[in-house]
Amino acid sequence: MSELLWVLFDLVLAGLTVGLAWVAVATRELRRGVLLFVGLGLLLAVIWARLRAPDLALAEAAIGAGIAGALLIAALRDEIGVSAEPEDGYTASRRLVDLGAIGLLLALSWGLLDAFLLSDGVRLAEGVAERLGESGVINPVTAVLLNFRAYDTLLELAVVFAAVLGVLSVGPARPALEAGSLVLTGLVRWLVPILVVVAGYLLWVGAHAPGGAFQAGAMLAAVAVLLRLGGVAHAGLPGTAATRWLLVLGIGVFVIVGLSVMFADRAFLQYPGDIAGVLILVIEIAATLSIATALALAYLGGRPVGWEADCDSPQHRVNRGAADRGGDA
Amino acid sequence: MLATTIIYGFAGICLFVLGLRGVLLHTTALARILALNVCGAGVFLLFVVLAYRGAGMTPDPVPHALVLTGIVVAVSATALALALARRLREIDHD
Amino acid sequence: MPDVLALVSIALAIVFYAAGSIGLLRLPDLLSRLHALTKADNLGLGLLATGVALLAGDLVIGIKVLLVWVLVLAASASSSHLIARYSMQAGNRGHGE
Numbered sequence: 001m002s003e004l005l006w007v008l009f010d011l012v013l014a015g016l017t018v019g020l021a022w023v024a025v026a027t028r029e030l031r032r033g034v035l036l037f038v039g040l041g042l043l044l045a046v047i048w049a050r051l052r053a054p055d056l057a058l059a060e061a062a063i064g065a066g067i068a069g070a071l072l073i074a075a076l077r078d079e080i081g082v083s084a085e086p087e088d089g090y091t092a093s094r095r096l097v098d099l100g101a102i103g104l105l106l107a108l109s110w111g112l113l114d115a116f117l118l119s120d121g122v123r124l125a126e127g128v129a130e131r132l133g134e135s136g137v138i139n140p141v142t143a144v145l146l147n148f149r150a151y152d153t154l155l156e157l158a159v160v161f162a163a164v165l166g167v168l169s170v171g172p173a174r175p176a177l178e179a180g181s182l183v184l185t186g187l188v189r190w191l192v193p194i195l196v197v198v199a200g201y202l203l204w205v206g207a208h209a210p211g212g213a214f215q216a217g218a219m220l221a222a223v224a225v226l227l228r229l230g231g232v233a234h235a236g237l238p239g240t241a242a243t244r245w246l247l248v249l250g251i252g253v254f255v256i257v258g259l260s261v262m263f264a265d266r267a268f269l270q271y272p273g274d275i276a277g278v279l280i281l282v283i284e285i286a287a288t289l290s291i292a293t294a295l296a297l298a299y300l301g302g303r304p305v306g307w308e309a310d311c312d313s314p315q316h317r318v319n320r321g322a323a324d325r326g327g328d329a
Numbered sequence: 330m331l332a333t334t335i336i337y338g339f340a341g342i343c344l345f346v347l348g349l350r351g352v353l354l355h356t357t358a359l360a361r362i363l364a365l366n367v368c369g370a371g372v373f374l375l376f377v378v379l380a381y382r383g384a385g386m387t388p389d390p391v392p393h394a395l396v397l398t399g400i401v402v403a404v405s406a407t408a409l410a411l412a413l414a415r416r417l418r419e420i421d422h423d
Numbered sequence: 424m425p426d427v428l429a430l431v432s433i434a435l436a437i438v439f440y441a442a443g444s445i446g447l448l449r450l451p452d453l454l455s456r457l458h459a460l461t462k463a464d465n466l467g468l469g470l471l472a473t474g475v476a477l478l479a480g481d482l483v484i485g486i487k488v489l490l491v492w493v494l495v496l497a498a499s500a501s502s503s504h505l506i507a508r509y510s511m512q513a514g515n516r517g518h519g520e
Contacts, residue, residue, distance in 0.1 A: 007332045014340035021344050025351035025364045051381045052388045059400050068404045075411045101350045108342040125389035140390035156398045163405035167412040187501040298408030
């Protein structure tokens, strides 16, 4: 009986998710689509929890729904009056796309059934479980991310860094919002310290429970988003020079740790078992700060006020102050 | 267990195809970026379904780590795409 | 005994959630919909949190769940206020809009 109930639950949850995605993609109103997308992210977080992936549930709620939602909503303000309506007059190619989509759906479904029913694939999970003791952490996902496949994560930080460099080089940040109602600023003041504590907690528990650098970084980035919504123009980011250092801190510490273990006759990023836990924590702290900075800059949507002034002059503090006043006026 | 994987696996495929269709049919950048994110969510769902091994079992952590990486990369790519779209609009208006 | 209390509490929570959802779908204007949502969901989540904390039977988990509830209360009250304020500024004066 309970088995049947679970199937019912799965059907409802999966059906809701697909339905929501359908409406979010098909709607002609951009705003509606974006809000439904945030809802979709939350439903996905529930699915991750259902499929026993709590690390992903946290990351999805914080990043997939939270930060991506904030990015899209901020972008909506640039697009006021634009509708997402697919242009008519292309009905022939629309038909073609629909046909192709149905064909792809059938082909992929067949592949899925084939994969589940026929083959019993080799899994890496046994290998992870076997050597978890050497990784320095207990949470297997953190072990994979920062020890067994640390190379991937290093390159991922590089991808995030490159994306933010792209955002920074495209143009200046969006103009700041003016301070909203008292209720909002009050809430922001109240939430920010709590969120910072939660970020620290997520970072710390990542070693033995769901959490880690990505979730903690997203939480800190949420602080920046909140501050910005509360009318703080620089969104809690420090001065320009410090922001730049924070941005490269994650990759820098990662590479330094990876290289320094080579002095002990080990391969790049092959931590010695007895201090692996400490090294992972150090890397995670740096990665958290970098990810938070990167996501906060991404939310600003471009170079913060005073960023260019720094390129020319060593007196960045003075210039930054002047530019800030100019920007606020 | 098999029912669960098939249900969510099919949902993942649906998200992927819906997103892909949206990317091809929409004409505004923001709608396309949104559709691309839905497409990516479908891929993530397939990965997590492949990692799932039933109610009492520990799932495979390797796909989980890959999806976690993927979520962060997807959001940075979205940020870059949105910044480029904003710049394109500015150029069009000038 | 705690299990029975937890189940009763969760069942009540479901009633409140259902009432809130029906209100959201059926009520005529924005302000009364907000009213239905915040009242029902806050109490619903409170009951759900109580139930979950009782089921967990652990003080630390209970405190965490309580914290979640308090945060949702603050967020939901503030966002309702902001939505209502925005709608007032946009010219919605309540009934019949």
